Amino acid sequence: MGSNDFASLPYIGDSVLRKEDERFLTGAGQYTDDIDLSNLAQAVFLRSPHAHANIRSIDTTAAKAAPGVLAVFTGEDVAADKIGGLPCGWLITSTNGEPMKEPAHPILAVGKARHVGDQVAMVIAKTAEQAKNAAELIEVDYEPLAAVADVRDAQKEGAPAVHDEAPDNHCFKWVIGDKDAVDAAFEQAAHVTQLDLINNRLIPNAMEPRAAIGCYSRASDEYTLYVANQNPHVERLLLTAFVMGLPEHKVRVIAPDVGGGFGSKIYLYAEDVCVTWAAKKLNRNIKWTAERTESFVSDAHGRDHVTHAELAMDKDGKFLAFRVHTDANLGAYLSTFSSAVPTILYATLLAGQYTTPQVYVEVDSWFTNTVPVDAYRGAGRPEATYLLERIVTRAGWEMGLSQDEIRRRNFITEFPYQTPVALQYDTGDYNQCLDKAMELGEVAGFEDRRKATEAKGWLRGIGYSSYIEACGLAPSNIAGALGARAGLFECGEVRVHPTGSVTVFTGSHSHGQGHETTFAQVVAARLGIPVENVDIVHGDTGRVPFGMGTYGSRSISVGGAAIMRAIDKVEAKAKKIAAHLLEASDADIEFANGEFSVKGTDKKIPFAEIALTAYVPHNYPLETLEPGLNETAFYDPTNFTFPAGTYICEVEVSPLTGEVKIDRFTAVDDFGTIINPMIVEGQVHGGLVQGIGQALLENCVYDRETAQLLTGSFMDYAMPRADDFPEFRIGHVCTPCTTNPLGTKGCGEAGAIGSPPAVINAVLDALAPLGVKDLDMPASPHRVWEVIQNARA
Template identity: 70%
Template structure:
């Protein structure tokens, strides 16, 4: 690819700057960090899902070769180490706050899930730590386990936390219940679905890792950690758990090999290793093995839902009613309480003009791994409910599913939703029109007949999604229960030679920020792309920021950088005006050149940058030397990416095997900075969404709480052979109206819109056999069973 013109970098498919180091093995991940006198940590984990800890005997293990220290929950409790906090407070419909039972760093009274930490062993090597682990004797009193989300709150079930009646964390409601019930009472047709959005295991390519050290010199800690938001990690660990001044804790998140939400949170391992590093006087490294990741990384989704859609005689949506039970797992993870509430129910309108919506969410504790944000975080669950209802209603009413969507699309903006959000802009018809064209829907019947001749069933399914990205503004989020601000920070430091360093509170773990953010700066300042460095992931170097999740990086982090660039431009114009003996109001700046309007007098950006640091002739009473500006940007609204996805499948009726033959995705992301990176993000999201639809499912044994899908032998991750060649296109787009770049966010879209399109397509293929519903994942066995059950009931 030829390099684009310097002044046209926004919108250019620039190759990623960071890829060279990754492809040549020069990346530095947490496990690559080697500190002087480094030791190694291994965690003893509970083999039981629910049990009292009667005693722990570590005497023999302490004598094992290479052991430096062994620490239990009682050791930490004895030093008043706090429990892990939850960052979002939800209230029940009766006004009472949610139950927040303790989340100890290391369990000391009870273990609440298989994999719960029971002890930390620190040794000279991983092998020696594992050898010592085998010598620890724990006496457990095993209790009944609660595993099933749907029945966790039933009378008579064992209590996960003694302080939480019926295992219910909260009962939350959102929307106008009276108006919704009234609309259902008058409906001409009601579509009802029982939906299970199954539990998923994130499985980032890099397992979690920590390397923690303590310095006697200044009584400070430094923690290298695979994490998506290091400042939040520092805040929670220092202020809420270890009771440290934040200045005494530096968190560094170096290169991170994927997160997908699972590395947003403060995990107990991070705290235990940090605390223990002072006890042993040496750095301690821990890198999760893949089997540990299955047992300790926060899981995703896990909803059981009854959803209803009311329609009038003309097929117009009049109301939606949703009752969801959401699993929190054994403990409240950092953002767990917000996922099935404010990030789920507020998106139940989708792209449609449904006037009345009411959602009730019951959050329950179970003896399973904690559940929190996973790519999309609430938005995929909402889209799945909406788009499955719409497609099912179309089939029940014998209306083309495209036509039913068109009858109900929002077409006037801004549009205030009955669930509290206001969409600022969009063009849903345009996305759907383009998707229909690219997918060649007009030729579907011909392809369906060809499949029939080959003994196969062919189906087509649709999904028109919308998501909310860049959660904001902070005051609204606070009113909804957020215990943190949701701004982002950017700092632009121009050096005397005109090169630029940008510090961002956002964090990159595969999204290409070092390229995208550099494109924004280079386009604005006219500086060569290679002269721009992006710094992130280090609380010792960057301003306080909120990290990366929820597709917020370019819309919030990029906007903070743009606001800082506004300040840089304003100051450089003053300097240029002084150098050229003109008024600042007469200075024009374009493509890295300052010009006095209407003249040929110019100064380059490098000239002005140098003058900022060599102020021999500065009016110092009016201007400070230097060129370093920062900004904290708090958005006034979410951004609302949207799109239309079309999936075409072929089903073998003899085996139930399903193959995706065509998949088309058309997205509206507003203005696009780098289309190549955007396309890659959509591809990745589609892989995860299709994986959920057809392959992935986290399964526990109902009686023991053992994780049955605890490895890649039992948990089916999608391979390249499972995925089709995608047809992906970014629509011309409707720019966001309230951020300076007009961007919306793209990182989660593929995972949000794809699953319902796949299931809708499979059900379209199976409809002639009488199959009306199918739960994810649509494995060959499930598809085959659904066909034969329908046949036997016919």
């Protein structure tokens, strides 16, 4: 079935209400912390208050004697049991010939603490209160060391070394593009636009903090780990093969309802290993639930790039070449996927929507005494878009071209399109997205609105961002060619029950995206059965055959495609059963609207009857067909999907206080075929809020001297709230993806990717009359006021 045929099926494009919402809205959700187990003990982690310190000794005597305490463990206890460190650098290798530095990441610190929040000891007690009180009795003799937090400081001569294995703090270099060709193009340029910028570090704040419960059964010698996680099978693989040295079948990982992840829950964290290991040691179920302030110093952070870029153009503003150098802050340890973020997911996107013939990107990554940095909604692609759309906008200003004109002159218009940085875009219509965004955003009336704003003593600006992202992670062939150590397929099992209802087991994981509804729509559409007759199971290695989980807006395009492939197998077998029952040949059987019919006749049989026949084989060709109707398929995409769009933001800025108000925000996206418009709109809203949050409010700040986290709570880390936003104007363009059977492109990260440059470009546009030329995120009132004062001075 082609993607166009698929798009015309019932349920596809319908805003079916979310099946999962009744349980969420009535408090019936089962999050990890809700799991009610007997024989339960609570774990609490003692964390380093120092950014960098030798641990001379740890005295746990008083803590062990405290009321309710069952055990206190340190790094030495863990090492004595041969529990390894966390896996690092799973996804990329250096491209300069030198191996990537992969220093150990112990699950409890041994000898040294390398960031504020590094876990130093685990206390297990009957209650969390008792464990907390006991943790305060642990005496750690620290020898504080000089520390480094900023990626620019980490590379200075004589900077404190975070790891002995990387004395200059350098972890890896990654390069893509043809340097000589780029240099030659710059020689020919009529104009070069330059930009230095910082992509600010963010702290993910999922509504549900991380949590884990380790369980062990002496009867079966099996472990169960309940964990707030986005990819249980990968968690199990890393836990067993890389850390604990256990056979995989001895561990079951269950990620039940998960209250948001945004990338921060795709890794195996130290706490997950600790509670699993301790469960066997104490023969108890061991629970840990993070407190909010603890999450600030223990969940992987996002972004944190410092970049210099240059864009070469001819006299008409046509892009000739783009040259980029980025320093990426990795934090204190190499987190599992962190090496893929500033490389495969960043550098390869720097052609954007443009025909720039040559692009050359160099990325250097560095260790610092900060929380490890890894994927956070968009992961690499927001950083690429922010850079590209800031410099394209500046180029337009410098060339005297309007923001839409500089883009139109350079848009790719023919597909498929091979970029100079590895990716091949299959479909898109960038002009249509731009036109539609300008229309929806009523750009024609902007100058009138600007005058009205100026009349009240404020300034108004408009900013554009035309983003593209690579979603549907990750085709094994392409990922492998780019240096990744593993590609990322997906698995789906379609179990048709005798009554014709269906349970689907998917390796994707839903932690807010509504898969129980949209995946059910896909199955119901494809099999011609009511959506109520389809249940989706995910998040349990004991029930789902295998899975690579959810990130990189991959679920519908890769997980959904695996399910489609399993349904193809179901259909093929069902046709054989139908052919037998209808006394026709297999080739003459057609399947549509939930019925099998014989071509050119009125002989037909409904899907449910086939299902019953498969399980109650009284009239069944048992010699040629097995009973049952249950198929599994694995799907490895041949390409990424390439959602793209244009966002336009209008802001009002107070020249007196630096306050920025978003007056209107228009987002036009191309997600290919849309399964559920309501859910997609929700995804766009959520992404926009995160992206605009980065642009205006959110900022993770470390003290540059001491590497202490200065924004360690919601008192100092500003999360966006509903009243920070206007009603969003949302529009869609549809060019179906050609490399998956649904025609879908991912939508889960677009808002966070496209919005930050639109906001900052708008603020800069507003401030242009005051002579302000540059501004880093977040555009907080203080920072905007400061750039205004600097420009005036």
